[in-house]
Structures are given as structure tokens and as C-alpha cells.
Amino acid sequence: LRKSELKGLEIPGKLERLIATFFADDTTVYLSENDDFNDLQKILDDWCLASGAKFNIGKTEIIPIGSPEYRDLLRQTRFLNSVDGPKIPEHIRIAQEGDAIRSLGALIGNNICQVEPWTKVLERIDQSLDQWARSKPTMEGRRLIISMIVGGMTQYLTKVQGMPKEVEEKLTRRIKRFLWDEKTHVRINKETV
Template sequence: MLRKSALRGYSIEGLREKLIATLYADDTTVYLNADDSFELLQTILDKWCLAAGARFNTKKTEIIPLGTAEFRTSLIESRQLKQGDAIFPDGIRIARDGEATRILGTWPGNNVGTVNAWTVVIDRVRNTLSKWSRKNPTLAGKSILARVIAGGHTQFLAATQGMPLQVEKRLDKAVLDFIWDGRKSHPINMDVLRRQREDGGLGLFHAAGRNDAQYLTWLGSYLKPAHERPLWCFIADRILLGAMTRTARTTARRAAPSHTGARDSPETYWARWPPNGTRRRLRGQ
């Protein structure tokens, strides 16, 4: 109903259909254009609920304003998408700048630092490792636990939002303290422990190494042909092009391959990075 409605949503170059909604299990995210009508959305949802015998939980409904700072402020103060439109019900929370909103385990928002989203995760890793430390596991056992706990608790958020360098260091420090029970003197170099067993190590978890593998997976998805690319790749095209200088953008238009499905593509520049700068650029630093 949403995709066939008069709601505009977002038209993204390279995509055949407008971006209007994404659904996962019982979690639904709707994307409204500044010219759309919240009242029309409510009418559509009411019809769907009537037909399906379901209902949306207004108390759990949250709005994340997109666009300029002026537009976001206006939306928050008026509680309207546009003048003359329906006012958002009182039970709906509108995220202000600096406030993150949880969506499927991620924390998007305006002017929200990703470091804040990681604080709870790192604390949980430290607390769990501390509990296991009291059981006095062997060095090999600690290596396995570090992979399961430090790696497992952080994999999803790292895959969806990336992990800042300072968080990487905090996570590796938590593993280091767990391995050596907080002692400052280490009889075996950590780089040695991070090697695979056949190379004399324990395969100890290393945040930077795991994250680099994830970023390369992102790159692989980004460089796929248009019909295989995930939705986020087409959005990334527009963001990257917007960050380019005028000269770089002109060069991209002339040299970009056509298989990505976008008229302008920054993909040309991935192949031009020198090897020693790849990790920094993959991380957007």
C-alpha cells in the first residue's frame, strides 16, 4: 500500500523504485519526503491495520528528522511535517539533535557520535570478561573466550555502523587486561598471540583486523554490478559525490564505470588509492 500510494518518499538515482519503507520482522521504518503528508500516512496505516487485524504501537513510534538544521528545528517545534498537515500525536517521540534512536540494534541520529553508542557495548564486554576471569581459564581458553565475547558482542554494531579507532583501542585494551589479568608486564607480545596457531600464536581476537575484514566486505558490496548492489550503496554514491571537490566530481563523471547503475559514481577512486592509505580511506578518515 505504501509503495503504490501518493507518498513520494525518496527517489534515489540508480534505484527503480522509490524508497518509502523498509521492514524487518515487526519493525517498520517509513521514509517521508518534506512534501509528503503524515495525515495520508496515518490513513494508509489505519486501513492496513483494519484489513490485517493488527495495530501500530504509537508509544513505540519515533521520528528522526532529516534535512537542514532549520527544517529539523521547525519539525520538532511544530510537530508537523509541513504547514497545514496533521500534528504528530503526543505519544510519538521526535529525536532532537544529539539524541540517538535505536533501530534494529543500530543508533542513527543527527549529530550523534558513534562513540556514545559503543560505550554500553564495551562496558558489557568488560563485565563479561571479568566474570570469566574469576574462573581462572587457561591462556588458550582466554583466547577462545575473547573471540566469543569481544568479537561476538561487537560484530553486529561494527558491521552496521563501523567502529571508531578509539573504540578499537578500548576493546583491544579490554582483551589485553583479560589475557594478563590486568598486569602491566606481558611475558608474550600481543602481536605474537594474534598469530594463527600454525604460526606460533593463539589466534587472539584483534579488533582492527576483524574490522578491516568487515570494511573490505563493504567495499566488495559497493563495487558489485547495479542489480546486485544493496540499497545503501546507491545512497553512499550520493553522499560520496557530495563530499567530492568539483574537479574530482568532474573526473568521476568522465571515468566512472557504468555497471553501478548511477550516472555519477565515485567508485573510480577506490582503485586509485595507494596501498598504505587504503585502511584510512575505508574508515572515512
């Protein structure tokens, strides 16, 4: 891919174009509007033939990048350059506006809800904290549990996705509720805590 004629994406300040990223068995390829999807398909077919591997074209998804007008035109025409050339095959899904596509644990796409990826994480945190609360931990135990559960379950997604303010506020409320064992009036001076 990197030695191909595919243009990929030019990133200001970078000498090399962005053409592909790889992680385990996940491959992300970046095509410019001047690239030909069939050229990519031929490269992948040749690679599979040479390596004996199988590329799962059925899991291929395209996320259009560019202006809203370009993205809409690509979806309508299935042409990378919006005018002519080979069409993107019909069996390959092109993400719509607002569609979130999972890539290495992050949800990416155009105009996606930034809170949505956090819904399941918040549910898992609630379940874990509820389970730990039944064991009646000490204040120090609660502090350690918060660090382990909340910190552990949010660290990766925060790094790859960012944490919206709304999620941060929900987590703060959950932490306070768990730390103080559901008590609404705490009899310790705030400065002492």
C-alpha cells in the same frame, strides 16, 4: 505503502523510492517534505482494519532528515513541508538534535554521540571477561574466550553502527589486559606472539 502516493525518499542511482523497511514487527516509514502525515495514518488505519493487526502509534517517533534548518523548522511547526498542510499530531514524538532512537539494535538520529551505543556493550564485555578470568584459563583458553566474548558481543553493533576509534582503542586495551592476565611486563618476544 509502496503502492501509495507517498513520495518517500529518492536515492540517487536507485530506481525505486525508499518508502518503508520492515523487520518482524518493526516498520520504518520514510516521508518526504511533500508527503502528508495524514495520508500515512490513513494507510496504516486501513491496513490494521484489513489485517486485524494493531499499529502502536504510541511508539511512533519521527527523526527529521535534511538540513539543520529544515529539521529545526519541522520540530517547531510540526509541518513536514515547514509551511502548511496537516500538522504532525502532538502525541507523536519528534526527535531532537542529539537524541538517539533505537532501530533494530542501532541508535540513529542527528548529531548523536557515536560512542554512547557502545557503553553497555563494553560493560558487558568487562563483566564477562572478569567472570572468565576467575576460572584461570590457559593462554589458548583466553584466546578462545576473547574471540567468543569480544567478537560475539561486538559483531552486530559494529555492522549496524560502526565502531568509533575510541571504542576500538578501549577494546584493544581490555583484550591485552585479559590475554596477559593483568600482567604489565610480558616476557615473550613480540615476534613470538
